[in-house]
Amino acid sequence: MNSPAVLVQNLSVSIDSKPILTDVSVSLESGRFLTIIGPNGAGKSTLLRCIGRLHKLFSGSISIAGRPIADYSRRDLAKCVSYVPQSGDRGLPYTVREFVMMSRYPHLGSFFTVSRTDRDAVARALGEAELESFAERRIDTLSGGERQKVFIAAALAQGAPIVLLDEPTTFLDYRQAAGILDLIRRMNRSSGITVISVTHDINQALDCSDWILALKDGHAVFSGPPAGLLPAGTLDRIFDLPFEVLPTPSPRIFPKRPIP
Amino acid sequence: MKPRTIAPILLIGLLLLTLLSPFIGSIPIRSTDILSSDPTTPAHTIFWQIRLPRLFLGMCTGIILAVSGMIFQAMFRNPLATPYTLGVSSGASFGAVLFMRAGFELSSGVFSGVTLAAFLGALTSIGLVYSVVRLRGVFSTSRLLLAGVAASFLFSSLIMFIHYTANVQDTFRLMRWLMGSLAMPGYTLVWQLMVVAVVAVTVATLSMRELDLLSTGDDIAESRGVNVERIRHILFFATSLMVGAVVAACGPIGFVGLMVPHICRLLVGPGHVRLAPSVILTGAVFLPVCDLLARTLAAPAEIPVGVITALLGGPFFLWLLVQDRS
Numbered sequence: 261m262n263s264p265a266v267l268v269q270n271l272s273v274s275i276d277s278k279p280i281l282t283d284v285s286v287s288l289e290s291g292r293f294l295t296i297i298g299p300n301g302a303g304k305s306t307l308l309r310c311i312g313r314l315h316k317l318f319s320g321s322i323s324i325a326g327r328p329i330a331d332y333s334r335r336d337l338a339k340c341v342s343y344v345p346q347s348g349d350r351g352l353p354y355t356v357r358e359f360v361m362m363s364r365y366p367h368l369g370s371f372f373t374v375s376r377t378d379r380d381a382v383a384r385a386l387g388e389a390e391l392e393s394f395a396e397r398r399i400d401t402l403s404g405g406e407r408q409k410v411f412i413a414a415a416l417a418q419g420a421p422i423v424l425l426d427e428p429t430t431f432l433d434y435r436q437a438a439g440i441l442d443l444i445r446r447m448n449r450s451s452g453i454t455v456i457s458v459t460h461d462i463n464q465a466l467d468c469s470d471w472i473l474a475l476k477d478g479h480a481v482f483s484g485p486p487a488g489l490l491p492a493g494t495l496d497r498i499f500d501l502p503f504e505v506l507p508t509p510s511p512r513i514f515p516k517r518p519i520p
Numbered sequence: 521m522k523p524r525t526i527a528p529i530l531l532i533g534l535l536l537l538t539l540l541s542p543f544i545g546s547i548p549i550r551s552t553d554i555l556s557s558d559p560t561t562p563a564h565t566i567f568w569q570i571r572l573p574r575l576f577l578g579m580c581t582g583i584i585l586a587v588s589g590m591i592f593q594a595m596f597r598n599p600l601a602t603p604y605t606l607g608v609s610s611g612a613s614f615g616a617v618l619f620m621r622a623g624f625e626l627s628s629g630v631f632s633g634v635t636l637a638a639f640l641g642a643l644t645s646i647g648l649v650y651s652v653v654r655l656r657g658v659f660s661t662s663r664l665l666l667a668g669v670a671a672s673f674l675f676s677s678l679i680m681f682i683h684y685t686a687n688v689q690d691t692f693r694l695m696r697w698l699m700g701s702l703a704m705p706g707y708t709l710v711w712q713l714m715v716v717a718v719v720a721v722t723v724a725t726l727s728m729r730e731l732d733l734l735s736t737g738d739d740i741a742e743s744r745g746v747n748v749e750r751i752r753h754i755l756f757f758a759t760s761l762m763v764g765a766v767v768a769a770c771g772p773i774g775f776v777g778l779m780v781p782h783i784c785r786l787l788v789g790p791g792h793v794r795l796a797p798s799v800i801l802t803g804a805v806f807l808p809v810c811d812l813l814a815r816t817l818a819a820p821a822e823i824p825v826g827v828i829t830a831l832l833g834g835p836f837f838l839w840l841l842v843q844d845r846s
Contacts, residue, residue, distance in 0.1 A: 314739050338745030345739050352736055353790045362732050366745035372729045418744065 263326030270320035298475035338366035342415035351400035385417035405436025542571035578808035586803025589777020602777035607671025612767035615641020639764030700773035700826020775833020
C-alpha cells in the first residue's frame with residue numbers, strides 16, 4: 261500500500277500559550293496540488309512551516325512518505341521537501357545561479373564539492389523557470405516577479421518531490437502572478453511534483469488545486485475538492501463576508517460588497 | 521584597470537611588504553645581522569625575538585579577526601556586524617580585565633586563564649546580543665547596532681568600575697592593553713594564537729556552504745538541509761574562542777573584521793567559497809601592514825595598532841552605514 265506523500269494528523273500548535281492551530285488533519289497523495297486558504301492569522305503559514313519542519317513545536321503527527329518528519333535528518337528531509345518563502349523584501353547580493361546552486365546543499369558530496377549532476381540540476385531548473393538570461397544577474401537587481409521565479413527555481417533545483425509555497429503571488433502584478441502560476445502548474449502537471457501552496461486568492465485556488473483546506477482561527481473549517489467551495493454560504497462562513505459565485509465556464513468568486 | 525586585476529598585484533605587493541617588515545623600523549637591520557654567529561647582538565635580538573614574533577602575531581591575529589568578522593556578517597546577515605561593533609570584544613575585554621584585576625595567575629596548557637575569562641566574556645555578550653536581536657525575529661540594522669551599542673556601553677562601564685577600584689599602575693597597564701597592541705616579544709603568544717588561527721581557518725573552510733545559506737535566511741538554510749541550530753552553536757563557540765584569544769593576547773583591535781571582509785566582497789563577490797580564502801589571505805597581510813604603520817609613523821615612538829585600525833575603520837564604518845539602504 262502506498263502511503264500518502266503528506267499526512268498531517270491532529271496537528272495543534274501554540275505560540276506563547278496562544279493557540280495558532282487546533283486539531284488540523286489533512287492527507288495528500290503524491291502528485292496532487294493542495295491549496296490552503298483562510299483569513300489573515302488563521303494559521304496557514306504556520307501549518308506550512310510545520311510540514312517543512314521549520315516550526316518544530318507541535319503536537320499531533322506529520323509524516324512525509326509514511327515516515328514521521330522528526331525521524332528524518334535535516335538533509336534527508338531537504339531531499340524530500342523544499343520550501344519557497346515569501347521572497348518580497350529579500351534583496352540578496354548573490355547571482356541567480358549562485359543562489360540556485362545553494363539549493364543543491366543536501367546532495368553535495370564529501371567536502372561539499374559541486375558535481376556534474378548538481379550543475380545539470382541547476383541548469384534544468386533555470387530552464388524550467390525561463391531564467392537562463394538572468395543567470396548571472398544579482399537577485400537584488402531583479403523585480404518582484406523575477407525574484408519569485410528565482411526562489412521557485414531554487415526549490416526545483418533542490419530536487420524534492422514535494423514543494424511548499426508561502427503566498428507565491430502576493431505583491432505581484434497580474435502579469436507576474438500569471439507567470440508564476442503557470443510555472444507552479446507546470447511543475448505540478450508535467451514534473452509530477454506534489455504542491456502545497458498558501459494563498460489569499462480564492463480563484464487561483466479554484467483553478468490550480470485538487471484539494472482545498474480552509475483554516476479559520478486555527479481550525480480546519482473546510483477540506484475537500486474545489487467544487488465544494490461553490491455552494492452558497494460556504495465561503496461566507498470562512499471569511500465572515502458574503503460572496504457571489506459566477507458559475508460558468510470556470511467558476512469565479514467575488515466578495516459581494518467591496519471591502520470597506 | 522579593473523579592481524580585479526589590481527587586487528592580485530596589490531596583494532602580492534602587500535605580502536612582500538609584510539615579509540620585509542621585520543627589516544623596517546626605528547633600528548635598521550641588515551641581512552648580515554640576523555645571520556651573524558653572535559646571537560647576543562642587539563640587531564639579532566630585535567629581529568628574532570621582537571620583530572619576527574610580532575609579524576607572526578599580526579598575521580595570526582589578522583586572520584582570526586577577519587574570519588570572525590566574516591562569520592558574524594553571514595550569521596547576522598548584515599555587513600556591519602562584527603565582534604567589535606556588536607560589543608563582543610567589549611564582553612571579552614571585561615572578562616579579561618576582571619580576571620587580571622582579581623590577580624589570578626592561572627594557566628592551563630596552551631591557553632592562559634585570561635584567555636578563558638575573555639572567552640567566557642565573549643560568549644556571554646554574543647548570547648546577550650543574539651537573544652535581544654532574535655526576540656522580534658528580524659535582524660534590522662538599527663536593532664542590531666543598538667543591541668551592540670548597549671552591550672558595549674554595559675561592558676565598558678563595568679570595565680570603568682574595575683579601573684576605579686584599581687591603583688594607578690594597574691589602571692595604566694589596563695588602559696594600554698585596551699588600546700590593542702601587538703608589541704609582545706617572544707613566541708608564547710604566537711603559538712597560542714597560531715592554534716586559534718588554525719581553528720579559524722578550519723571553521724571557515726568547513727562551513728563555507730553553510731555560511732552562504734545562513735546569509736540568505738534561517739528558513740531557507742534550514743529547508744535546504746542545514747542544521748541551523750547546531751551550526752550556529754558551533755560558530756558562536758568558535759568565534760567566542762577566536763575573539764577571546766585575540767583580546768586576551770593583544771587587547772581589543774577593532775574594525776579589521778569589518779574592513780577585510782568588505783574589501784574582499786567587493787573583489788570576489790559574496791559567495792563564501794571564494795570569499796573565505798581571500799579573507800584569510802587579506803587578513804594575514806592587512807594587520808601586519810597596519811602594525812608596520814603603527815611602529816614607523818611616529819618612530820621611535822609607537823602608536824598602538826588598535827588606534828591605527830580604529831582611525832581607518834571608523835570612517836569606513838560610517839561610509840558603510842551611509843551606503844546601507846535597508
